[in-house]
Amino acid sequence: MESETVVRALSALAQEHRLALFRLLVQAGPEGLAAGAIAEALGVPASSLSFHLAQLNNAGLIAQRRDGRSLIYSADYGAMTALLGFLMENCCGGAVCVPAAPCNTKDTTERTAA
């Protein structure tokens, strides 16, 4: 995982609305939520939400799929796992002290084993 990728992911999460949004999706599970439902849950105007969704999507933290007229967003657990792994990777002088795979979800992306 590259440093630039990590910075983008951290930047994406480093904002009240987006942090709340991401956590909402994490809790919603793989089924995800429609953009409209998220906007209502967070009390954010649609255009603002769209901006934040784009940020998270660009950072690779969430996935997008279409269902009829709705766009469904869901958290990418694999990306989150990779991020946490990176942050821990040099903890205690280079030894990974915790298995960097918190959840037994089928990762949608690479696992960055190296």
Next chain:
Amino acid sequence: MESETVVRALSALAQEHRLALFRLLVQAGPEGLAAGAIAEALGVPASSLSFHLAQLNNAGLIAQRRDGRSLIYSADYGAMTALLGFLMENCCGGAVCVPAAPCNTKDTTERTAA
């Protein structure tokens, strides 16, 4: 751990120089590094570095102590652990799937067990 605290911590890490700086301190261990040594290692002007150190310090991610004329900075493993714990806390529908205590270091601050 409050959402605002988390955002501040993530914001602090969401910057190339600060991410590199924090990781440098994490690798340096509890002994830490003097500001000057960090500036040289990262190739950043002293005043710029001071700004970034203040950000990380304000976010509670690093600790500061004085040794003669030098100010020594070191990573706060407890804060990092708390942050990772928060990010995982609602993973998989509310169950913490990994013990949120990656390292066997004596935490310098509170452990936020709750």
Next chain:
DNA sequence: TCCATATTTCGACAATTATCGAATCACGGA
């Protein structure tokens, strides 16, 4: 085809952030 709905893109503006030289502060040694 035409309309209604779901969502994004555009555009303009306010607010925050990063940068870094110069000035200032803090400490130790002579």
Next chain:
DNA sequence: TCCGTGATTCGATAATTGTCGAAATATGGA
């Protein structure tokens, strides 16, 4: 006390980010 060094604060500037209404795009149904 006075000087030198390590580090921070100040101040000005450039760049990035967040906000949200209005307009545009995409899709399904009549």
